[in-house]
Amino acid sequence: MxxxxxxxxxxxxxxxxxxxxxxxxxxxxxxxxxxxxxxxxxxxxxxxxxxxxxxxxxxxxxxxxxxxxxxxxxxxxxxxxxxxxxxxxxxxxxxxxxxxxxxxxxxxxxxxxxxxxxxxxxxxxxxxxxxxxxxxxxxxxxxxxxxxxxxxxxxxxxxxxxxxxxxxxxxxxxxxxxxxxxxxxxxxxxxxxxxxxxxxxxxxxxxxxxxxxxxxAAAKYSVTVHGEQAHTGSAVIADRKDALLGASMLVVLLRETAQAFSGAVLHTSVGQLDVYPNSPVVVPSRVDLVMDLRSADEEVLAAAQKLLHEGITRIESDANVTIDVQQSHAWGLxxxxxxxxxxxxxxxxxxxxxxxxxxxxxxxxxxxxxxxxxxxxxxxxxxxxxxxxxxxxxxxxxxxxxxxxxxxxxxxxxxxxxxxxx
Missing domain, CATH: 3.40.630.10 (Zn peptidases)
Structure with missing residues (x-):
């Protein structure tokens, strides 16, 4: 024993x-x-x-x-x-x-x-x-x-x-x-x-x-996705500025960023989504969320942040939203x-x-x-x-x-x- x-x-x-x-x-x-x-x-x-x-x-x-x-x-x-x-x-x-x-x-x-x-x-x-x-x-x-x-x-x-x-x-x-x-x-x-x-x-x-x-090492961001309220039934899809769609694309982007580096050397997540107005018949006009990236390799973390910012620019165009990003915490190894x-x-x-x-x-x-x-x-x-x-x-x-x-x-x-x- x-x-x-x-x-x-x-x-x-x-x-x-x-x-x-x-x-x-x-x-x-x-x-x-x-x-x-x-x-x-x-x-x-x-x-x-x-x-x-x-x-x-x-x-x-x-x-x-x-x-x-x-x-x-x-x-x-x-x-x-x-x-x-x-x-x-x-x-x-x-x-x-x-x-x-x-x-x-x-x-x-x-x-x-x-x-x-x-x-x-x-x-x-x-x-x-x-x-x-x-x-x-x-x-x-x-x-x-x-x-x-x-x-x-x-x-x-x-x-x-x-x-x-x-x-x-x-x-x-x-x-x-x-x-x-x-x-x-x-x-x-x-x-x-x-x-x-x-x-x-x-x-x-x-x-x-x-x-x-x-x-x-880690980098954390406070993020606000800005869209425009609309009726979920009557608003034409092409006209919508859906903040929740933009936030959802951010969630996928963070996971894809982690998977871009082999060997599980990068961990990413999105958490604490606050959706406004959070009504079943309103296209959301605002989503606040937190993004989190961590790695034991500072070069990997820097490369991931570059991919992240490039992806945010694409999401703004694809989802017809604007995204405000502020780094809330960051530290090296x-x-x-x-x-x-x-x-x-x-x-x-x-x-x-x-x-x-x-x-x-x-x-x-x-x-x-x-x-x-x-x-x-x-x-x-x-x-x-x-x-x-x-x-x-x-x-x-x-x-x-x-x-x-x-x-x-x-x-x-x-x-x-x-x-x-x-």
Whole structure:
């Protein structure tokens, strides 16, 4: 029996699984996923789970101005904190593991460290387990909002003023659930996060721990297709300026662009279509949507963007519409500190857990945090690579092995073993 296969038999593992399963019923959907969008009642209930369990395990909790929740263990008064965590919010119909696994794992890593700390041998840094606000970005855009404010990439006043589709601001939503806090959170010395892979490379290769070394390059666009309203029955086809037709052609263009590059080196998608007036008898006059391109090869990404813009020009002519395109986010190949990857590899070797270096294709709060402090990002396998889906699943053995791994990593970060990492 491998180490990963034996981890669920320990008392620590059983405690983790018990707590994770209690979290998993919060906001549960009929399809056995979860719906815990940011600052909703279900998110508030998950936050109550977090603060209650943290108190039970000896943490003190506080909430900052953007709704990030921190559970604090102070061993060395005045010292900075090693932050470890993820997020409890979800997509509208999501799985139970994305984000939530990382928060539960972080709480249990902190509990184990607190229980094993010997008086007089306290670590150099304190510990803070964090639930980042609005990582998913489905109710309030942009995603990774809480960590963006924490790291100074997004002004807090700007974040609090953002509205959802019903016109509710972030500030109003946080106040409604009692999580519009104060301050800027604890000062960070380092950061660690564990997450399900949301891909299938680990499962395909039988690897237990993914050592995340870099994030794919990406380009995201906010797009508005402008047409003209008309009657769906009486308007002559040749006269129509159908914004939804233009948007549909964009969807096809993005898929064809991905298929133009062999070897699955480019991922593309179109999402969050808002159609106006969205009436069954009106040709749409406006469609707002988001386009997303990602690749591990920056030259491929640049070539894909060129194809995309050429295709948009054709669509404007063919569909008789105009298309406004604004780049909302873009980043190149985005590496984590090599010293953090090396530290994680040493921890996996010590625990006799199989491991391999991996990319992250998705965004995570660690991408923000690595720009200000030494950061370690870890993955555990996702069954069939499924994520943002109610069928999302990670085996208990892998989940528990990940908690063991995270505990070892965080212990070493608290001892200052990544100090000075570049």
């Amino acid at each position: 491998s180490t990963a296969e034996s981890t669920t038999t320990t008392a620590d593992a059983q405690a983790f699984l018990r707590d994770f399963r209690s979290l998993s019923v919060i906001g549960e959907t009929p399809g056995h996923g979860v719906d815990r969008q940011a600052a909703t009642a279900a998110d508030a209930q998950a936050r109550a789970w977090f603060t209650s369990l943290a108190a039970q395990y000896g943490f003190r909790t506080e909430v900052d101005r953007t709704g990030n929740v921190f559970a604090l263990l102070e061993w060395t008064p005045g010292a900075p904190y090693v932050l470890v965590g993820s997020h409890l919010d979800s997509q509208p119909t999501a799985g139970k593991y994305d984000g939530a696994y990382g928060v539960a794992a972080a709480l249990h890593a902190g509990r184990r460290l607190a229980e094993s700390t010997v008086p007089g041998e306290e670590p150099k840094y304190n510990l803070a387990v964090v639930d980042w606000f609005n990582e998913e970005g489905c109710r309030f855009a942009p995603s990774m909002m809480g960590s963006s404010v924490y790291t100074g990439k997004l002004p807090v006043e700007e974040a609090l003023a953002i509205q959802d589709k019903q016109g509710t601001t972030v500030a109003q939503a946080l106040e409604a659930i009692g999580h519009l806090g104060t301050g800027t959170g604890p000062t960070a010395a380092a950061y660690a996060e564990i997450h399900i892979e949301q891909g299938r490379s680990l499962e395909d290769t039988g690897i237990t721990i993914g050592l995340v070394h870099s994030c794919w 985005n590496p984590y500190q090599p010293a953090g990857v090396d530290l994680a590899r040493e921890c996996a070797d010590k625990l006799e857990l199989s491991h391999a270096p991996v990319f992250t294709l998705a965004g995570h709060d660690s991408i923000n945090m690595k720009d200000i402090v030494p950061t370690v990002m870890l993955f555990v396998p996702s069954v069939d690579g499924i994520s943002h889906n109610e069928r999302e699943f990670t085996h208990d053995d892998d989940a528990c092995a990940g908690v063991d791994m995270l505990t070892e990593v965080v212990a070493r970060l608290c001892r200052g073993e990544l100090d000075g990492a570049k």
